[in-house]
Amino acid sequence: MSYVLRTLTKKQEVDSIIRDTIDKVLVLRFGRSSDHDCLLLDDVLAKSAREVSKFASVALVDIDSEDMQVYVNYFDITLIPSTIFFFNAHHMKMDSGTADHTKWVGAFRRKQDFIDVVEAIFRGAMKGKLIVNCPLPPERIPKYQLLYKDGYLYYLDNWWMWYGHIGRS
């Protein structure tokens, strides 16, 4: 999807895009283009980037480049793909019922999910909110859990094994 959406590999590029995207939601996907999960998400992003272009811009960030480790460390990216939202150089958070509000971990199931999330963030930001509630139903939110240890968050991505079946009809 890198040919559809711009891929950022330098820190300066990320700096500039965060600082220069004004009055729009900036969606940064942290991941690697060789990863299949990232490709799934990129597909969704690429398809909906044009539809949200009036109030959001989307870019991909390659986490493998040396330059980008600053951001990877800052946002504590241990699961890819992770999607992070900004508005006017402010990091926008979202309460989606998961342990981490700072980013969206995993792919969006469909285009509309992504559009809904971006719209919710945009509306919240225009009202001056730095954190918004996720508009998606919980079954469409990827589940994982965090463990806090030594000042760092460990992602327990298969936490649901503790609880047995999920979504069983």
Next chain:
Amino acid sequence: METPRSNPSCTDNSKKEEGKKKRKKVSEFEYCKVCKLNHDQGQRHKYFPGHKKSLSVFFSKFQTKLSDVRVFLKNPTLLRSEHASRNRLWCVFCDVDVDELLSSFACSNAINHLASADHLKNLKHFLWKFGGGTDYIDKFRITDSEVDKWEKKCKSLKSEAVAANKATFVGPPNDIHNELNYVSNSGLSGVTNSSFYSANVSSSLPLETHSGTSSVNLSGSTGHMNRPFELYVLKNEIVNVAVKPKNTLSGKVSAGGIQTFTHIFVPQVPGGNVHTGAPPPWFEAAEESQLNVGFQQVLGGFASSSNKSGNSKKLNPKRVGAAWAERRKMEMEMEKRGELVKKEFDANWLPNFGRVWQSGSRKESRKEFEFEKQNLPKVESVPTEPVKIQPYISKRMEFEFEKQKLTKVESEPVEVIKIQPYISKRMEPELEKQKLPKVESEPAEPVMEFELSEVESVPADSVKIQPYISKRMEFELEKQKLPKGENEPAEIVKIQPYISKGRVGSRTKTCYLVPQVLPTNQSKWNKEAQVNDYVADGYIVQLTDNSCRG
């Protein structure tokens, strides 16, 4: 090939052609998964002996698999997590892989699947399409009554197991722990397996377009041990989610369907992150990014697109980062014009709440803060001089300091500062007058002495009290002259009653008490005029009334 024979009465060529067309219409190429070949014979294919042969093989194969399941159906057993990956079933009718990774009993998912209505539907469809017979239906499905029996047995077994040994249930969480530690410590998870990638992409993408009528196979092609995830979908609902076997090294996980993540290994660098509230890195290197001119042009698309929607006045002024947006817009405008070179940001990007409460009302502390904030830039705007830090000097000390300075100055030969008493305006003209005779008097000192002696001698009667000045005293007076000459104004400016000229004239008979300074030598000067001058100037100090003496 039977069609022409079945219509022997059809002799017309046109009819023959029509029949051919019909035959062609029916026979489009399709894949027979039983024979594993493509054919264009249409529905007739299932009656072919070759197909029937392969169908019986197909069924017998699946029958053996089902017999395994039926063993567990009769005697339900607990499934250990390490065996879960091997315990799975490929349903040939639904094209679905049924995994048991989450189930606590062996083949529980498979049993549920085989008893489901969807399986029955798919089975019937299969038998219609590929032949067989309705008697196969009961062979390849599990009836509800069997499932009910099995469930009852499972319940009793579960309660027993819970009572007997809890370890089997605690097992999976422990495994998670071990696995997590392994993943985060080894760093192997950072490597994405390309085989996973290809397999998963091919399998996961159809899920979106899947209508939901039939089940979908996901990623059946990867190896048995490395299978990252498998799931099947029935009626667009996720019936079962199966995850990676625990012995795969990649951090692939699927939860709730297609949401999968890859666990990457991040070497944890000391220093804050977003959770600890560290300063965001995009504000760190503002100047550096400016140096990269080429990139600015690349970014132009983004910047201009956001800039063009410049109806910011309509936007909510309280929106997130409004101040930043306004400022950045201005900056970008200026950068476009090439005016602004430096890019800087200050601490104002953070929300400012105007000081925490200190005392009084909250409003006060905020007002105080704002007042200080207003004053601060003014102070900064003053051209900065190197400010000497000095100790506190009290007024008293300052005075002394001044004094010291003065003495220093006096020691210099250049300037002599006379300490003079205060001289009022009124007295000033008198002083002016005094100065003139003084200058004259210096060469004429002996003359004055003479005159005074004359004055003394002439009105002899009027001079009552005359201090006797002996020769020795005269000599001493002479000696005193020099220092007195300097000090004259100081001495002479005693506060005196004003003596007008007229008054002086009228009092000529009164005696003059001449200060000792005055000389007694003879002079050519006119006596009267001289005396009058002296009197008018107030130069002559004392004056005594004759009458009061007499």
